[in-house]
Amino acid sequence: MMTPDGRIRVMEIIARMNVGGPATQVMGLYKGLNSDEFDHRLYTGYVDGAEGDHFQLRGATPQVHRIPGLGRSVRPTHDSRALLQLISAMREFRPHIVHTRTAKAGALGRTAARLAGVGSARVHVFHGHVLEGYFSPSKRRLYIWAERRLASMTDRLVTVGAKVRDDLIAAGIGRPEQYVVIPPGVRLGRIPDREEARTALDLPLDAPVVAFVGRLARVKRPDRFLATASAVLRRLPTCRFVVCGGGELKEELERGIADMWGSFRLLGWRHDVETVYAAADVVLMTSDSEGTPLTLIEAGMAGTPVVSTRVGSIPEIVRHGSTGLLAGLDADELAEHTLRLLSDPAFARRMGESARHWTSDSFGVERLVADTEALYRSVSAAPGPQLTPGSTT
Known part of the structure; x- marks a missing residue:
């Protein structure tokens, strides 16, 4: 199943390239896949105004095939047009593999x-x-119903962690033998030293600093972040909190820090997250x-210890007590862990070094590319449009 020039044609479809994990993974593959073996093309919609655009932030100018209507919003008329455009593009490109990411692109792309x-x-x-x-409960039931049916027309279901896989299987989405776990792969740019970084961000050189990096969205719970920050500041008033990111809850966050404004720096999206x-x-x-x-992988690669809620596959990234500290959903517990690291710099440095070694060895972009190339080879080698799934890895 290869092209006359010997390459496997891959059509990768993602709803939008907003700043976040999926876009980073897509670009890692775009740059890293062996172009002598794979003809890899990217199809995507447009980023909503409230979100950061990965291409603009990173200054990336890859060749992209735009599909209007493929973005975040669900609109039947636009979605129908996007579906027809995808069908037309597939008949023209005739990909050996259609690789979809995110819920909407997954539904339209596989259909x-x-x-x-x-x-x-x-x-x-x-x-995720x-x-x-x-x-909501009703939308969750609808989502599971749809994904069960989409799984029946899918050859491989890929998850970023074992916990994510196990919960999807428990929900009746796909069969265990369809699943492959491929953790994310990351490459950071040059990491400045502490003094250079703080000078660039206009932060005191001698104050404790806590960073939040990510979308300001409901699922990220910026309100819990503010409650944690407030608890820390009651015991450590010199602490400074840095927020790197944006999103629909930006104004709500700004209102929430009105009484603590001097303790916060809101950076918006930045291309130099290493700083x-x-x-x-x-x-x-x-x-x-x-x-x-x-975020937690990148922090580890930079040698910075993390404090996080213990949800999803986070325990597969953060080794509690070794590379970071994990907590429940309680802001006071998160604050206690944060204060423990801030009050014991030697302990925090040891944890940061352990995180650097662990994440660099386990979550490099080279491993992501190698795993994905192996997946592509395995599905392209099997006969017929509905391939027999391989074993779980």
Whole structure:
């Protein structure tokens, strides 16, 4: 199943390239896949105004095939047009593999692959722990119903962590033998030293600094972050909190820090996220639900210990007591862990070094590319449009 020039054609579809884990993984593959073996093309919609655009932030200018209507919002008329455009693109490109990411792109892409009749293998990636924290009970039931049916027309279901896989299987989405676990892969840019980083961000050189990096969205619980910060400031008034990111809850966050404004720096989205990690003593994550968040991997690679809620596949990234500290959903417990690291710099440095070694060895982009290339080879080698799934890895 190769092209006349010997390459496997891969059509990768993602709803939008907003700043976050999925876009980072897509670009890692775009840059890293062996172009002598794979003809890899990216199809995507447009980023909503409230979100950061990965291409703009990173200054990336890859060749992208735009599909209007493929973005975040669900609109039947636009979605129908996007479906027809995907079918047309598939019939023109005739991919051996259709690789979809995110819920909307997964639904439209896999449906288009079936309707196009081009015999493509179908691979879908679940990036987050989507069964928790994202939907109301009624929407969750609808999502599970839809994903069960989509799984029946999918050859491989990829998750970013074992916990995510196990919960999807427990919900009746797909069969165990369809699943492959491929953790994220990350490459950071140059990491500045602490003084350089703090000077660049206009932070005191001698103050304790805690960073929050990510979307300001409900599932990330910026309100819990503020409650944790307030608890820390009551006992450590010199602490500074840095927020790197944006989103629909930005104004709500600004109102929440009105009485603590001097203790906060709101940076918005930044292309040099390495600077934020280097400036911080602790990276704090307060989410209700996560898959395997890149923020915690990147913090580890920068040698910065983390404090996080124990949700999704986070325990597969953060080794509690060794590379970071995990807590329940209680702000006071998160604050206690944060204060423990801030009050014992030697302990925090040891933990940061352990995190650097662990994340660099386990979550490099080279490993992501190698795992994905192996997946592509396995599905492209099997006969027929509905391939027999391989074994779980």
